[in-house]
Amino acid sequence: MAFEISLRDQVVLITGVSSGIGAGVAAMFAKAGATVSGCARANKESKSIHQFIQCVKDEGANVLYTETDVTNPNDLEHLVERTIAHFGRLDILISNAGVNIFEGVTNCSEERWEYNLDLNLTSHWRLSKLCKPYLEKSENGCIIIMTSNHAFSSIPGCFPYNVTKTALTGLVRAMAIELSPGIRTVGLAPGFIDTAGNNEWFNSFPDPEAERQRTINLHPVKKIGTVEEVGAFCIFLSSKWASFASGTTYLLDGGRSAIMQD
Numbered sequence: 001m002a003f004e005i006s007l008r009d010q011v012v013l014i015t016g017v018s019s020g021i022g023a024g025v026a027a028m029f030a031k032a033g034a035t036v037s038g039c040a041r042a043n044k045e046s047k048s049i050h051q052f053i054q055c056v057k058d059e060g061a062n063v064l065y066t067e068t069d070v071t072n073p074n075d076l077e078h079l080v081e082r083t084i085a086h087f088g089r090l091d092i093l094i095s096n097a098g099v100n101i102f103e104g105v106t107n108c109s110e111e112r113w114e115y116n117l118d119l120n121l122t123s124h125w126r127l128s129k130l131c132k133p134y135l136e137k138s139e140n141g142c143i144i145i146m147t148s149n150h151a152f153s154s155i156p157g158c159f160p161y162n163v164t165k166t167a168l169t170g171l172v173r174a175m176a177i178e179l180s181p182g183i184r185t186v187g188l189a190p191g192f193i194d195t196a197g198n199n200e201w202f203n204s205f206p207d208p209e210a211e212r213q214r215t216i217n218l219h220p221v222k223k224i225g226t227v228e229e230v231g232a233f234c235i236f237l238s239s240k241w242a243s244f245a246s247g248t249t250y251l252l253d254g255g256r257s258a259i260m261q262d
C-alpha cells in the first residue's frame, strides 16, 4: 500500500487564506481530506475568497470563511468561536497571516514597528491561546507557526520583519514546552516561495525574468519553493507521523542558507 497521510475527520484553522502560502496550504489540507476553516481580512464576496472556498469544495472537503483582522483580539475570539460552532472541534492551527515590513533599523517608525510586531508576533500568541482548549481535546492537537528564513539570517533593510520572525522561534519553543503534552508546536520557516507577492517583486526589476533566474541560481536546488511544497510540509508536521516533532522551527529554503557567503 502506498504511504498516505489522511487528515479526514480533522479540522484545521488557517489564517491568511486569501492569497499566497495560506491559500496554497488550505488547498493541500483539503486534498488530505481535512475540514478547513480559513480567515483573512478580504471580503467574503471577493474573488480571492470565492477561489479559496471553491478550491476546498472541489476536493470534497468542508469549508468555512470568516472575515478577520488577526490584530484585533475580538475578531480572533469570533473566529475561534465560529469555527467551533460550525465544526464542533479543532485539531490543527496553521497561524500563517503576516506581512513584510521592510523599513530598516534607522528608518523604521514606532508605528510601523508596533504594527509589524502586533501582526507578525502577538497575533500568533493570542490566537494560539484561544485555540488551546479545543486543541487539547484533540488526540492530534498541533500548532504550526509560519515564520521565515529571515528568522535565521537576513539581508539589509528587512527590519523589523526579521525581528518578528526570529521572535516566533522563541514563541514556538515556549508553547512547545508549556502546552505539551496535549499540543505539539512547530515553526515552519520558508525561504523564497513562488507567490504573487514575490512575482510582483520580480516585476519591479527592469528585467523580471533575469531577476527570477538570478534568485533561482542562489539556491543549490536551482528552483524556488512552491505553496504546494509548503502545504505538504505542514500536512506532514501536523500528522501523527510527526508526533516526535515539537519546539523546532524547520527551515524550508532549498539549501540557500547552507551556502557560505564569501
Ligand SMILES: NC(=O)c1ccc[n+]([C@@H]2O[C@H](COP(=O)([O-])OP(=O)(O)OC[C@H]3O[C@@H](n4cnc5c(N)ncnc54)[C@H](OP(=O)(O)O)[C@@H]3O)[C@@H](O)[C@H]2O)c1
Pocket (backbone or CB within 6 Å): 015, 016, 017, 018, 019, 020, 021, 022, 039, 040, 041, 042, 068, 069, 070, 071, 096, 097, 098, 099, 100, 119, 146, 147, 148, 149, 189, 190, 191, 192, 193, 194, 195, 196, 197, 198
Ligand atoms: N512568500 C514567501 O516567500 C514567504 C517566505 C517566508 C515566509 N513567508 C510567510 O508566509 C506567510 C504568508 O506569506 P505570503 O507570501 O503568502 O503573503 P501574502 O500573499 O501577502 O498573504 C498574506 C495573507 O495574510 C493575510 N493578512 C495580512 N494581514 C492580515 C491581518 N491583519 N489579518 C488577517 N489576515 C491578514 C492576507 O489577507 P488579507 O490581506 O485579505 O487580510 C493574506 O491572506 C507570512 O507570514 C510570511 O511572512 C512567506
